[in-house]
Amino acid sequence: MSVPNHFDLLATDGAARTGRLTTPHGVVRTPAFMPVGTAGAMKGLHWREVRDAGADIVLGNTYHLMLRPGAERIAALGGLQRFTTWNGPMLTDSGGFQVMSLAQLRKVSEKAVNFRSHIDGAAIELSPERAIEVQLLLGSDIAMQLDECVRLPAERADIERAMQLSLRWAERCKRAFETAPDGHMLFGIVQGGDVPELRHASARGLIELGFHGYAIGGLAVGEPQEVMLAMIEEAAPILPADRPRYLMGVGTPEDMLEAVARGIDMFDCVMPTRNGRHGVAFTRFGPVNLRNARHADDPRPLDEASDWPSTRNCSRAYLHHLIKSGETLGAMLLSEINIAYYQRLMRDIREAITRGSFETFRMQTRADWEQGDIASRDPA
Structure with a gap:
């Protein structure tokens, strides 16, 4: 049975793509960054x-x-x-990442976690069937298969075992999803970790099963950026051009810019809000660490040309004061400044x-990130 396609590819420039993904709750413009609302x-x-900042979709x-x-x-x-x-x-993320991150609390078998x-x-x-059942109960527009993600670096045997298990779980998830609303x-x-041939095998196996879209998982889990980009280059060209491509858990503005250049359409990451809580702002001049004492007497905003009010109006001195004082x-x-920048x-x-x-x-x-200005070139 063919899988309906809800994605329209509108333009390409090299490998970079822009498109429109139509969901039951609205249209998503791609490339898209999904702010992470883990627990709702x-x-x-x-x-x-989040909406005013321009986000079409959240996670x-x-x-x-x-x-x-x-x-x-719910x-x-x-x-x-x-x-x-x-x-x-x-x-909705299926919970596969927690299978990795909460390793001390779980046991993985063929049947379930x-x-x-x-x-x-x-x-x-949490079985593949239960993961789909939960996502259908939640009513999410886009559900993810349950998978096993391996933290890198890892032994090839462990990566291959997890990849093959994820493929078998993908088939079970697809069967369980047959009752989903139109x-x-x-x-x-x-x-497939950092092994190109395993990435190829995983991608081809998923394409044979047929999905509405395809994610690249198991990256940004400890490997250098060059390894992540190399694995995108291995996987993305294999995936169907008429379906959305989602790079899970990524990332920094640079990561996303480079991934778009390699054909990725969707991203998610906790970094904008997590770094914001730790005093770091993302700007077109690069990251700015507002904890640094050099900002204490600086009346300038983060970016006077920004179209986001807090970025344009709040002084660095005031933001520094709030962070140092522990003010919520x-x-x-x-x-909000970081979500707006993304x-x-x-x-x-x-x-x-x-x-x-x-x-x-x-x-x-x-070039703007690398040059910035004196006060904006702080290490994050």
């Missing part, structure tokens, strides 16, 4: 700020939401969008691809 909330931001997490408040409870309350008041497109809840120690089984999507996840407002302002970067990328000037934009953006 964006840390430090209201949903209206929730199956593992965390199934534990608290519970998928069945379904009874009208689904994740109504529950959170986001009311826009939402992708069995683990102890990090909240209360309760025994939980318009909802399931993405397969390419695994400091983390809130920097989180969304502006995606918008500018889309426009550059449409104009056919992506490579010029890419080189100018990198």
